[in-house]
Amino acid sequence: MNFPNKLTLLRVLMIPVYLVVMLAVPWPVGPLVGAAIYALASATDAIDGYLARKNNQVTDFGKFLDPLADKMLVITALVVLQYMEMIHPVITVIIIARELMVTSIRLIAASSVGKVIAAGWWGKAKTVTQMIATLLLMVEPVLLGRWEYELGLPILTGSTPETTAVLGTLMLYVATLLTLISGAEYLIKNWKYLDYRK
Numbered sequence: 001m002n003f004p005n006k007l008t009l010l011r012v013l014m015i016p017v018y019l020v021v022m023l024a025v026p027w028p029v030g031p032l033v034g035a036a037i038y039a040l041a042s043a044t045d046a047i048d049g050y051l052a053r054k055n056n057q058v059t060d061f062g063k064f065l066d067p068l069a070d071k072m073l074v075i076t077a078l079v080v081l082q083y084m085e086m087i088h089p090v091i092t093v094i095i096i097a098r099e100l101m102v103t104s105i106r107l108i109a110a111s112s113v114g115k116v117i118a119a120g121w122w123g124k125a126k127t128v129t130q131m132i133a134t135l136l137l138m139v140e141p142v143l144l145g146r147w148e149y150e151l152g153l154p155i156l157t158g159s160t161p162e163t164t165a166v167l168g169t170l171m172l173y174v175a176t177l178l179t180l181i182s183g184a185e186y187l188i189k190n191w192k193y194l195d196y197r198k
Contacts, residue, residue: 005048008069011073021037032142035135064110122186129174130178132175140168145158148161
């Protein structure tokens with residue numbers, strides 16, 4: 001296994017650590033430490049891809065595991081943040097549904113024609129935006145939540161200083177829009193793998 005793939009695998013292994021910190025460590029330490037772990041895991045996404053391309057170490061395993069690791073990380077963060085009452089369930093459902101659809105198409109393509117579909121530009125933009133949004137939702141209530149709340153700025157599910165994150169919520173709206181766009185593009189582009197007549 002090459003180094004970029006090891007970094008991707010490390011991202012997967014950091015997910016349960018993030019989950020335990022976010023759920024077991026009390027506020028405000030939990031979100032801050034969890035955000036640090038999440039940021040480090042997210043950073044490996046850019047690093048492993050860069051190293052794989054630079055050193056000509058792009059593999060089918062990496063093409064498969066890298067987007068899967070991203071999805072696992074983001075979905076974990078979404079579920080945790082919804083549990084903390086910071087994300088509306090509709091947004092979580094939209095994002096998870098898109099990820100399930102894309103993963104299903106990717107698996108069908110791999111099993112039927114042996115093709116590994118790499119993430120496209122819209123998909124990468126969606127992933128980066130989701131990571132930024134979820135990171136903001138973790139740290140913003142700790143750093144700016146009370147100030148935003150006292151200014152009367154709570155939006156979405158932000159009804160207390162601990163759940164008020166205006167910037168994070170706005171970024172989440174952008175991420176949800178990109179989720180819908182990238183999902184539609186992916187479905188149209190790879191519809192040929194879903195031929196119902198086969």
